[in-house]
Each structure stands twice: as structure tokens, then as C-alpha cells.
Amino acid sequence: MKINWLEAVQNRREQIIEETQDFLRIDSVLDESTASQSRPFGEGIARALEHLLTKGEKLHFFVKNMDGYAGVIEYGQGEESVGILCHIDVVPAGEGWTSPPFSAEIRDNRIYARGAIDNKGPTIAAFWALQLVKELQLPIHKRVRMIIGTDEESNWRCVDHYFKQEEMPTVGFAPDADFPIIHAEKGIMDVTFNWEDKKGETDAAIKVMSFNAGERFNMVPDRAEVTITGQRQQLDEIETQYQAYLLEHNHNGQAQFKDKSLQLSYEGISAHGSTPENGLNAGVYLAQFLLQFSYQPSANEFLHRINHYCDFTGEALQIAVSDDVSGALSMNAGLFQFKENGEAIMGLNIRYPVTTSGEECINKLRQLAKEWDARFEVLDHMGPNYVEKDHPLIQTLQAVYQRQTGEEAHLLAIGGGTYARSLKTGVAFGPMFPGREDVAHKKDEYIDIDDLIKMTALYAEAIYELAKG
Ligand SMILES: [Zn+2]
Known part of the structure; x- marks a missing residue:
């Protein structure tokens, strides 16, 4: 017909x-x-x-x-x-x-x-x-x-x-x-790593009191904030370096002294969690800057994990994988939180190729969480x-x-x-x-x-x- x-x-x-x-x-x-x-x-x-x-x-x-x-x-x-x-x-x-x-x-x-x-x-x-x-x-x-x-x-x-x-x-x-x-x-999952300071307090000269970036797993954080305490002289030095870092990257941010602490904010660029490479992750950039200095051990560890593990492909987490149909796994580090008592959260939005296994990815992350002595949780998971x-x-x-x-x-x-x-x-x-x-x-x-x-x-x-x- x-x-x-x-x-x-x-x-x-x-x-x-x-x-x-x-x-x-x-x-x-x-x-x-x-x-x-x-x-x-x-x-x-x-x-x-x-x-x-x-x-x-x-x-x-x-x-x-x-x-x-x-x-x-x-x-x-x-x-x-x-x-x-x-x-x-x-x-x-x-x-x-x-x-x-x-x-x-x-x-x-x-x-x-x-x-x-x-x-x-x-x-x-x-x-x-x-x-x-x-x-x-x-x-x-x-x-x-x-x-x-x-x-x-x-x-x-x-x-x-x-x-x-x-x-x-x-x-x-x-x-x-x-x-x-x-x-x-692609398969989509939101996962979190969650850990606490077990290293005990040290008398670090400078301390991270809080670090926050991101609100939603599926968005690239467009703002990050940190509060640091220490001797005024050291904080002055950090502030100076921070201005230089912002200039060097041509990014926006602010430094502000409040009481005896220094607050830094970093402005990134938001993007959808499926295309993290189109954004500018404020949390990652701020952590990268902060790593020039040393803090209490729990903060050092937190910043190091952001800097080392939060790429776009899951390479460092050893979950990178790809297929011919849908391309490479993508990862957005959408949420970072750190508190004075050493409690830390890292939230990731992971999108894995259609012919690969979500369970395998989860198992690898679970294994890593063991090594970190962290709790690992899958908050949301939709198969491909x-x-x-x-x-x-x-x-x-x-x-x-x-x-x-x-x-x-x-x-x-x-x-x-x-x-x-x-x-x-x-x-x-x-x-x-x-x-x-x-x-x-x-x-x-x-x-x-x-x-x-x-x-x-x-x-x-x-x-x-x-x-x-
Ligand atoms: Zn619709």
C-alpha cells in the first residue's frame, strides 16, 4: 500500500x-x-x-x-x-x-x-x-x-x-x-566515598576548617569554597599565591579574611554531568591550588584524593573503559565536602558504555574504598x-x-x-x-x-x- x-x-x-x-x-x-x-x-x-x-x-x-x-x-x-x-x-x-x-x-x-x-x-x-x-x-x-x-x-x-x-x-x-x-x-550512577579522619590531630601550622564544592552529582561544580586558619603571616602568603594562581589560569575567585581565618572561593564553569570536559570543575582547581601547602593530615589526604583521582575518564580510579557503540566512560566529580573534624565526602556521577558492566565498575570502586578505609555507596543506578x-x-x-x-x-x-x-x-x-x-x-x-x-x-x-x- x-x-x-x-x-x-x-x-x-x-x-x-x-x-x-x-x-x-x-x-x-x-x-x-x-x-x-x-x-x-x-x-x-x-x-x-x-x-x-x-x-x-x-x-x-x-x-x-x-x-x-x-x-x-x-x-x-x-x-x-x-x-x-x-x-x-x-x-x-x-x-x-x-x-x-x-x-x-x-x-x-x-x-x-x-x-x-x-x-x-x-x-x-x-x-x-x-x-x-x-x-x-x-x-x-x-x-x-x-x-x-x-x-x-x-x-x-x-x-x-x-x-x-x-x-x-x-x-x-x-x-x-x-x-x-x-x-x-550509557549506564548512569551516582556514587559517594565517605570517610573520617582516623589519623588523629596534629598541630599543623595551617588547617583546613571546611571545603565545599558542588550541589548536584550531574553538574560540574561552578563554585568551591575553603576556609583556612593559621598564623596571619602564612595566610597572607597563601592569599598572595592565590591571586597569582587565579591570574595564571585566568579564572575568577576571591580571597577574604574573616576573624582569624582566610576564605577562598573559586568560580568554575558549570556543565552537564555527561560532558564534564565542557565545564571547569571549581573543586578540582581549588584543591590543586591548595596542595602547594601542607595542612593537617586529614585535609592533605582529602585534597590529594581530589587532585589525583578526579579526572574525566575514571583512569586514576581504574574504571576507565570504552566500547565502539557509545565511546568512553565519563566521570563528573560533582560534590566535595570536608569538615574540620575530618569528615569527607566525594560524590561522583559515572556514565559507563552500553556494552560494559556497571557491576564491574562498582566492584572496583568498592575495592578502592576498602583501601581508603572509606564507606562506598551507590545512591542511584540506571542501567544502560x-x-x-x-x-x-x-x-x-x-x-x-x-x-x-x-x-x-x-x-x-x-x-x-x-x-x-x-x-x-x-x-x-x-x-x-x-x-x-x-x-x-x-x-x-x-x-x-x-x-x-x-x-x-x-x-x-x-x-x-x-x-x-
Ligand atoms: Zn521530556
């Missing part, structure tokens, strides 16, 4: 635009203050979910509201299922918008609204794609199931709740990242997401993308995590076309209307091709 998908979608253009606007006008930011048992994430999210499920009902799709945590819209019959994982919650609008963030105003062929690209616009695209397959009365032999999440931007309680009760689709995609296809996402390139899911989506766009459907591997991870055999498929600026979570978020139409056509053909067999 030869179908011109783009033309079929173009014929419904006005309606798709209007429905997208309607949907975007519902403020669906997480709001615990209006939460109730049946509306666990507040009124706005509940209304958005009900809005979509009502549309599904009108078209005689099977719909299900899962206690307000997630929704299902399903079409077709069959043993197997094709999942489309979307989410309808949005991050708070923030300040500085040109038009109100929930007005869905159209300017320059774009719909401006919070959630336009992440992820309510693409959700309507997927919904329309399903509607089109139904309207065209195409024969399909699998169930096509939209899984509608409501807590993606916060804690993924939606998918947790969904998968506790409902089936895992045989294959699926999430229109919540980039085109062409993201088929590999990986669908091999010759899997029928990939082959089908590649063929659809190439046919419709005329461009090659490169497979992407990333260090970040996408919603597709929630699926057992799933990839991210759109909605951002190559070269588009990423406006998700930013002010004046928008979806380009031609892109909206294009992605609807892509999703429609993808649904048909995946479900027909």
Missing part, C-alpha cells in the same frame, strides 16, 4: 495546530499543593491527562487512567504491542517570556508555550499519528499503545506506577529527545539502554526516516538519559530534528509548525510499519 504520509498529515494541518494549542494551554506543572489521591501530581497535570484521554475515548480507542499517574490510549488487536512513551508534565515556566507561557501564541510559524517541544506537542503528534492509521483503515496486527507519563520531569513515579500493573510493550519508542534515532544511552543496530525496531525506524526526510538515519549514542530508558526494547525517536536549537526547559520554548507536521507523518508511518507485521 502506497501512502503519502506527509500529504495525509498536511490535509489535517489546521486541526493538528489547533489541538496542539488547546493542549498547551493547560498548565501542567507538578503542583503538590492541589494533589489528591486520584490526582497525585495536582490539578493541572490531571486536567491535561483527562483532556487527552477524553479525546481518545471520542475516537473509540481503548483508554485507561491509571490512578492519575499515567494513561493508556490503545488501538488495534494482537498479542504483541508497540509502545509510544510520551509525557504531559512540564517544567515550571520561569521568567522572561515574550508571550504568556500557556497562551500557545503563534509567531513565525512556531507555537510558543511551555511544553511545546518537551513533550506535549510531540504527544499530540503521536496521538494524531495513531488517529491517522485508524482513519486510513490500515490493517495492523499488533496493539499500538500510547503510554502517557505525568511525572517525567520530576521522579518518574508515572512509569514506576504503570509498569507495576501493566505490560511492557514488545518494542517501542519515545518521542522525547532527538531525531534520527538514539539507540544507546541499548538496542542493537540490526534489531527490526531500528531497521524499521531507519527506513521510515530515510524515506520521508531523504536523509540518512544515523544512530546516536549519548551519555544522557532519555525517557526511552523506561522501555525494555525502546529508542528515542525525535522530536528534535538535526540542527534545531534545543529550547526544552528554556524561556520562549516553541515547536516549529512544519516540524510538528513532519514528525506526525514520521510517527504515523512508524506506527504502521511496526504494527502491520
Whole structure:
């Protein structure tokens, strides 16, 4: 059957635009203050979910509201299922918008609204794609199931709740990242080393009273602070050297005397934890400076460990590894804390290649912690997401993308995590076309209307091709 998908979608253009606007006008930011048992994430999210499920009902799709945590819209019959994982919650609008963030105003062929690209616009695209397959009365032999999440931007309680009760689709995609296809996402873990001073006090001439850098594991610390005490003369010397160090590196920072102590702050550059090399780790740079001097043993040891072990690749920790699919392990040292009593914390965000073992990495770190006499903890661990390139899911989506766009459907591997991870055999498929600026979570978020139409056509053909067999 030869179908011109783009033309079929173009014929419904006005309606798709209007429905997208309607949907975007519902403020669906997480709001615990209006939460109730049946509306666990507040009124706005509940209304958005009900809005979509009502549309599904009108078209005689099977719909299900899962206690307000997630929704299902399903079409077709069959043993197997094709999942489309979307989410309808949005991050708070923030300040500085040109038009109100929930007005869905159209300017320059774009719909401006919070959630336009992440992820309510693409959700309507997927919904329309399903509607089109139904309207065209195409024969399909699998169930096509939209899984509608409501807590993606916060804690993924939606998918947790969904998968506790409902089936895992045989294959699926999430229109919540980039085109062409993201088929590999590294494993991600947050770990901490935690130790205390067992060396006892010495009467060091200068002492580190506290050291702090970073707040979140997945961000490069953009600020570090240390407080040092000692003889004024020595502190003066450190201060002088510090100014020289800042100049030498052309970095910003401050030195300030307070009571009998010297406080130094260092300004780094923040970056996402998946690309630590794009940032400037304030904690690492400050530690490197401080190591020119000697302090109490616990502080010396703390600074040495930062300086020696906190690289971008895990080389010094002996966990460096790489594969052909997703490249090298990356590491972000996102959190450092040291207290006067010798308590120290080092927090790392580690992203390991898809074909390597997270457990092996953990075992090596555990071994090292023993040598350090430190406690080691894995605070968070998401295994890699990986669908091999010759899997029928990939082959089908590649063929659809190439046919419709005329461009090659490169497979992407990333260090970040996408919603597709929630699926057992799933990839991210759109909605951002190559070269588009990423406006998700930013002010004046928008979806380009031609892109909206294009992605609807892509999703429609993808649904048909995946479900027909
Ligand atoms: Zn999203």
C-alpha cells in the first residue's frame, strides 16, 4: 500500500495546530499543593491527562487512567504491542517570556508555550499519528499503545506506577529527545566515598576548617569554597599565591579574611554531568591550588584524593573503559565536602558504555574504598539502554526516516538519559530534528509548525510499519 504520509498529515494541518494549542494551554506543572489521591501530581497535570484521554475515548480507542499517574490510549488487536512513551508534565515556566507561557501564541510559524517541544506537542503528534492509521483503515496486527507519563520531569513515579500493573510493550519508542534515532544511552550512577579522619590531630601550622564544592552529582561544580586558619603571616602568603594562581589560569575567585581565618572561593564553569570536559570543575582547581601547602593530615589526604583521582575518564580510579557503540566512560566529580573534624565526602556521577558492566565498575570502586578505609555507596543506578543496530525496531525506524526526510538515519549514542530508558526494547525517536536549537526547559520554548507536521507523518508511518507485521 502506497501512502503519502506527509500529504495525509498536511490535509489535517489546521486541526493538528489547533489541538496542539488547546493542549498547551493547560498548565501542567507538578503542583503538590492541589494533589489528591486520584490526582497525585495536582490539578493541572490531571486536567491535561483527562483532556487527552477524553479525546481518545471520542475516537473509540481503548483508554485507561491509571490512578492519575499515567494513561493508556490503545488501538488495534494482537498479542504483541508497540509502545509510544510520551509525557504531559512540564517544567515550571520561569521568567522572561515574550508571550504568556500557556497562551500557545503563534509567531513565525512556531507555537510558543511551555511544553511545546518537551513533550506535549510531540504527544499530540503521536496521538494524531495513531488517529491517522485508524482513519486510513490500515490493517495492523499488533496493539499500538500510547503510554502517557505525568511525572517525567520530576521522579518518574508515572512509569514506576504503570509498569507495576501493566505490560511492557514488545518494542517501542519515545518521542522525547532527538531525531534520527538514539539507540544507546550509557549506564548512569551516582556514587559517594565517605570517610573520617582516623589519623588523629596534629598541630599543623595551617588547617583546613571546611571545603565545599558542588550541589548536584550531574553538574560540574561552578563554585568551591575553603576556609583556612593559621598564623596571619602564612595566610597572607597563601592569599598572595592565590591571586597569582587565579591570574595564571585566568579564572575568577576571591580571597577574604574573616576573624582569624582566610576564605577562598573559586568560580568554575558549570556543565552537564555527561560532558564534564565542557565545564571547569571549581573543586578540582581549588584543591590543586591548595596542595602547594601542607595542612593537617586529614585535609592533605582529602585534597590529594581530589587532585589525583578526579579526572574525566575514571583512569586514576581504574574504571576507565570504552566500547565502539557509545565511546568512553565519563566521570563528573560533582560534590566535595570536608569538615574540620575530618569528615569527607566525594560524590561522583559515572556514565559507563552500553556494552560494559556497571557491576564491574562498582566492584572496583568498592575495592578502592576498602583501601581508603572509606564507606562506598551507590545512591542511584540506571542501567544502560541499548538496542542493537540490526534489531527490526531500528531497521524499521531507519527506513521510515530515510524515506520521508531523504536523509540518512544515523544512530546516536549519548551519555544522557532519555525517557526511552523506561522501555525494555525502546529508542528515542525525535522530536528534535538535526540542527534545531534545543529550547526544552528554556524561556520562549516553541515547536516549529512544519516540524510538528513532519514528525506526525514520521510517527504515523512508524506506527504502521511496526504494527502491520
Ligand atoms: Zn521530556
